[in-house]
């Protein structure tokens with residue numbers, strides 16, 4: 001059966017990416033073959049597993065392999081596998097659509113990228129897979145038949161706006177991708193991909209570890225025979241065609257580190273992670289004893305675009321005794337290490353593990369614990385290294401993955417101490433360099449018992465906050481926590497190195513030394529008496545907004561600020577909960593006044609003189625509103641506030 005050829009359009013985003021590939025920002029065009037071989041290898045893994053699980057599946061798995069086929073006359077290169085294949089719908093979904101999350105983001109960044117190198121880096125982070133064929137081919141034909149299905153699918157495109165698709169009945173099981181090669185152009189790094197030598201070199205470089213043979217028909221001089229008649233001597237030297245396997249097929253994780261080159265690790269990383277750039281760190285592991293396994297983990301150099309999207313998938317592939325079992329194995333790595341890529345090859349698991357078994361298996365849990373610890377100590381070693389290059393690596397890890405790692409402070413109690421040790425935060429100590437908690441503690445002033453922090457939306461907003469005033473005046477360092485996740489973990493981590501973490505926007509602040517306290521106490525008592533009336537009146541006037549109005553010790557310049565209860569929620573945490581659809585009650589906070597500020601002193605005097613003047617209630621509201629604005633908060637009724645303020649200003653002119 002062959003249905004008519006249907007022409008379809010690529011979706012806009014796919015078209016733009018294709019356009020990019022064709023006008024090729026990426027100089028290393030050889031990598032198209034790595035992508036095709038990698039896809040073929042995945043397809044063979046899938047078929048092997050499927051055939052093992054479904055004994056009725058009609059598929060021959062006796063000689064799983066990948067084949068490169070060159071036709072020098074038509075200048076085509078075909079990469080063929082006898083793997084799982086794709087159904088017609090899968091071809092449309094997987095090949096006709098660039099369904100990756102982050103595509104729009106990638107396009108935006110590409111538009112902003114200043115030069116080819118910057119674009120190349122972006123493409124490198126994103127990975128384009130199948131589409132990279134259009135770097136070297138002006139037409140690509142894909143013929144595929146899914147294992148167990150009768151009909152195949154033929155897909156073809158020249159990389160412009162459209163592709164064609166038809167159902168065919170003579171496709172062998174598996175997938176073949178035929179590239180109609182562009183003419184060679186060495187200046188543009190476009191080599192002769194119909195050349196046997198070139199193909200052998202690329203496979204060796206990028207795909208040596210692939211677990212299935214990558215075969216190619218090669219021509220060799222025929223072995224000499226005795227039959228050397230005069231006629232034969234004038235003829236062309238005889239050649240024979242032989243099948244050669246181009247790759248060694250050695251599992252990289254099973255080889256000792258000393259025997260593997262950096263390049264081999266890098267290429268393997270690109271295969272398992274579908275990345276185009278090199279990893280930041282390679283972590284080989286081997287465990288013997290009760291639970292035997294080998295693992296090869298990688299920390300990437302860049303956070304993927306979809307790290308915070310729901311669609312982001314775990315990056316660990318599970319093998320059992322060299323047999324591929326499953327990719328994206330989330331049971332092997334905690335969610336906060338979802339950026340780590342690699343493979344785990346366990347010795348004693350059943351090949352037939354189901355999801356339920358994986359979740360409950362003692363061995364999987366033990367492996368996960370060991371992998372987690374190993375990744376964290378690797379990061380810790382980078383941080384504490386004497387070597388500047390290693391510390392730079394730590395900075396990269398933290399800048400790319402710090403936000404995710406901090407999620408672990410909430411979920412991984414066992415490793416919380418290590419996580420706290422490897423965390424860095426912006427602080428008032430330096431504009432450019434972040435600080436670890438250990439460095440903070442080392443700089444703590446004599447008599448300082450707590451680690452001070454303030455949470456909010458931006459550094460600028462936090463630095464301008466009135467809560468900072470007394471701390472700045474006394475030269476006390478404050479951590480400036482601006483990631484949304486910071487709001488969450490600070491409430492569940494009580495201390496570091498015996499020093500409690502204390503929000504400077506919560507509870508009472510007592511920064512005085514014993515000496516200062518004596519003076520302050522007397523003064524304070526006096527002020528409390530003086531302000532008692534006005535504070536009582538303000539508390540009832542503003543009862544809808546705050547639960548108390550009191551005098552402050554944390555203000556030097558501003559008239560007022562709003563502080564939370566020791567255990568209350570901050571307004572931004574409240575907002576975060578509401579944004580995620582959760583019902584949370586509104587927590588009233590406390591308004592603190594600076595008794596030395598002229599506005600506060602004036603209000604006290606005015607209230608003593610004419611307590612029933614309605615203008616005073618308006619002043620109270622304005623005072624509360626400005627305190628809210630100063631900390632970067634949102635007014636409940638901005639229009640009403642603006643009107644009150646405008647009326648006041650009008651009277652001062």
Ligand SMILES: Nc1ncnc2c1ncn2[C@@H]1O[C@H](COP(=O)(O)OP(=O)(O)OP(=O)(O)O)[C@@H](O)[C@H]1O
Pocket residue numbers: 035039040043081083084085086094095126127128129130131174175273274275
């Ligand atoms: N030879 C093949 N056999 C079976 N399915 C394939 C084959 N090649 C590609 N596919 C399917 O098409 C999908 C898309 O392939 P593509 O190379 O564009 O992206 P990818 O491999 O998923 O990721 P990346 O772009 O990061 O390499 C694959 O995930 C796979 O499901």
